[in-house]
Amino acid sequence: MQGRLRLVLEAHSAELNHHRRYELEIGKNLFGSWTLTVRHGRCGSRCQETIFTDDSPVELQRVALDRLRRRRSAMRRIGCDYTIVETFGGSESTWRDWFPKTLLSEFASEDELAYEIAC
Numbered sequence: 001m002q003g004r005l006r007l008v009l010e011a012h013s014a015e016l017n018h019h020r021r022y023e024l025e026i027g028k029n030l031f032g033s034w035t036l037t038v039r040h041g042r043c044g045s046r047c048q049e050t051i052f053t054d055d056s057p058v059e060l061q062r063v064a065l066d067r068l069r070r071r072r073s074a075m076r077r078i079g080c081d082y083t084i085v086e087t088f089g090g091s092e093s094t095w096r097d098w099f100p101k102t103l104l105s106e107f108a109s110e111d112e113l114a115y116e117i118a119c
Contacts, residue, residue, distance in 0.1 A: 005098060006088040009071055009107060010043060013080035019043040022071055022082060024064055026098060029053065036060040038067060061098055068099065072106055084108040 004027030011020045023039040034057045041047035054060050071082045084107045087095075095104070 004088070005090045005094065006086070007084065007099070008086035009082040010085045011074050011078065011080045011082045012043075013078075016079045018078055018080050020078070020082075021047065022067075023047070024067065026057075026060065026064065034060050036064055057098075064098065065100075065103070068103055068107075072103075082107055 004025055006023065006025045009022045011018060011022075013019075019042055021039070021041060021043045023037075025035075025037040025039075027035055029035050033053050033055055036052040038050045038052070039047040052060055052063055075081050084104070
């Protein structure tokens with residue numbers, strides 16, 4: 001995959017035995033189409049994977065934002081919040097194009113978010 005961005009979220013609760021991972025990966029395939037790969041499952045185990053492909057990034061951005069918005073309600077649904085544990089690729093402007101800073105900041109503090117995206 002060319003020019004990819006990867007965002008990894010994890011939710012942990014020892015009391016509830018919840019250890020979940022959620023990963024979004026965005027890029028272009030060899031045919032020039034945009035792809036969004038969504039991986040999710042229990043940390044340390046094989047994740048389920050869904051791949052979305054489109055010639056325009058607009059539809060994939062909508063799917064990615066819908067998936068992230070769903071992760072915001074994790075505390076109510078599973079009893080623990082997701083936090084950003086890894087980001088990869090792209091510049092800060094590329095991240096802003098795909099994900100509003102206000103949405104990403106719900107998974108990390110502003111300082112952590114700036115550091116994660118800069119690295």
